Amino acid sequence: MKKTIWIIVTVAVVILFVLTCPKKEQHKDAIMEKVSAVMEKEFAKNADDSDFGQGLAIFGSMFANKLIEAALDNDFKYKNYIVFSLGQIKHEGEMKTISVGLLNQIFTFSEDDLEDIIEDGCED
Numbered sequence: 001m002k003k004t005i006w007i008i009v010t011v012a013v014v015i016l017f018v019l020t021c022p023k024k025e026q027h028k029d030a031i032m033e034k035v036s037a038v039m040e041k042e043f044a045k046n047a048d049d050s051d052f053g054q055g056l057a058i059f060g061s062m063f064a065n066k067l068i069e070a071a072l073d074n075d076f077k078y079k080n081y082i083v084f085s086l087g088q089i090k091h092e093g094e095m096k097t098i099s100v101g102l103l104n105q106i107f108t109f110s111e112d113d114l115e116d117i118i119e120d121g122c123e124d
Helices: 002-019 024-046 051-075 111-120
Strands: 077-080 085-091 094-102 105-108
Touching: 024 051, 024 085, 024 094, 024 105, 024 111, 051 085
Parallel strands: none
Antiparallel strands: 077 085, 085 094, 094 105
């Protein structure tokens, strides 16, 4: 009887993981959200306190977001492993995992790592 219960629980957990595995668009949205936050922080840090400086920061952030979105459209690779998924992008000549999706949650790289990538620049 205990063996049957363990089998049922295991099957239920696997089904839960399969049904809640995040899709490609969810990965891209989570990454864009994190990138936007870091870019806005960087532009605000470098902008002066004038209205013109703040306007440039907002414009720069919008422009950077469009560039990053285009880069994700071209260079982002999504891998679905049935119970979890990975988001990868090419950086410094090799594929780097930048997001992990599990149970409908996306776990992305840290803001510190993202700032390092932005400072180094991405390679094609």
